[in-house]
Amino acid sequence: MIELVPLPGMPEIRPGVVLAPLLVEAAAAAERPLRPGDCLVVTQKVVSKAEGRLVPLDPSDLDARRRLVEAESTRILRRRGDLIISETSHGFVCANAGVDLSNVDDGWAALLPVDGDRSARRIRDGIRAATGLEVAVVISDTFGRPWRNGLVDVAIGVAGLAAVVDLRGTEDDRGRALQVTEVAVADEVASAAELVMGKARGIPAALVRGLDAAWLRDSSIKELVRPPGEDLFR
């Protein structure tokens, strides 16, 4: 059984704030004091704020916004009106290079963390230092997808959780090799956590308790980035 527990009640995050102790407190306040093997999912927005990934941007200046998105992109895939689909330095393909104006102060935009894995490790290491507990951390963001309406949360950084679980060599219930071999566990965890966070409610983090212990290992978000040459969907 897995529990998805929202962690509301974190204070407004300013640049330089250390997130780990706030998450430990938020879990305790939600009557789920952290345990080994727990996974914390933290939204990109609070991580970007804590890391000072904020730049001044007049929301009515669409040209300035376009230039900012282009500066955050390594490759532009599509444009329509004010919307740009591009690839970021991390290898993510998403709308507006992750540049986001909601839930930040007027006149500012939040950028993606420079290195989501490093952001996740910093939180994990901070929790270990404060409590001695080994937990997993996923940094999540909200992305669109081709072919399907609506957005889903995906992982943009991981620590202590497999980004992808490889089932190659595993057999189905008839003892034959499975056709489906790689499961994007970190993305599924991010999507699951979104169900208790919600865009409008502004809950910045969730606790996921009960993940398969076999998935708790060192990993990198790079496991989730498909090299263009191997991408049959492109």
Add this chain to the structure above:
Amino acid sequence: MIELVPLPGMPEIRPGVVLAPLLVEAAAAAERPLRPGDCLVVTQKVVSKAEGRLVPLDPSDLDARRRLVEAESTRILRRRGDLIISETSHGFVCANAGVDLSNVDDGWAALLPVDGDRSARRIRDGIRAATGLEVAVVISDTFGRPWRNGLVDVAIGVAGLAAVVDLRGTEDDRGRALQVTEVAVADEVASAAELVMGKARGIPAALVRGLDAAWLRDSSIKELVRPPGEDLFR
């Protein structure tokens, strides 16, 4: 708080089996007797078996397999070796048109349900008839995505749960209109449920308890199918 509860212990499903009472029993056996507002996630495989969506196929006959995939496709997008990415009659874009050989008897292939919404409604209506309870049902399947490695479970049929939740008109914590407006809730529910089912463990269903009551409404998987003309990612 949301609970994700695996429902193991369902018998082998043969064509004509009625799933609703088996799911009611499986939930009770998992010590989670169904309650109003619960959501059952049922994998495509058992639904296809129950609905007799099985065709004979020699797994070593790659030509026959290719013809079957083509017959299940309305449009071929890409081919590489034995892998075909195509659009199905439902509007889904996926690998091999959902034709699947794992966890079925040797010499047979499972096809997608003809109408996933109808499959979901049949289960929901059966549970209502047997218990008087109003539950939501999601039929799930495992799809690949462009740009990101690994597969995730998505919804291919819904009953009683919003496929997409529209947050237009909702404000962020600063009182401004949200940039992210449509959340693919049914896909996130399918991905969350996958975390307790697992490909190799062969658990065919999960109970999701605690979804936002505002999401429980009549819906259709068509809300999730993006018309090609509106799809900037294509």
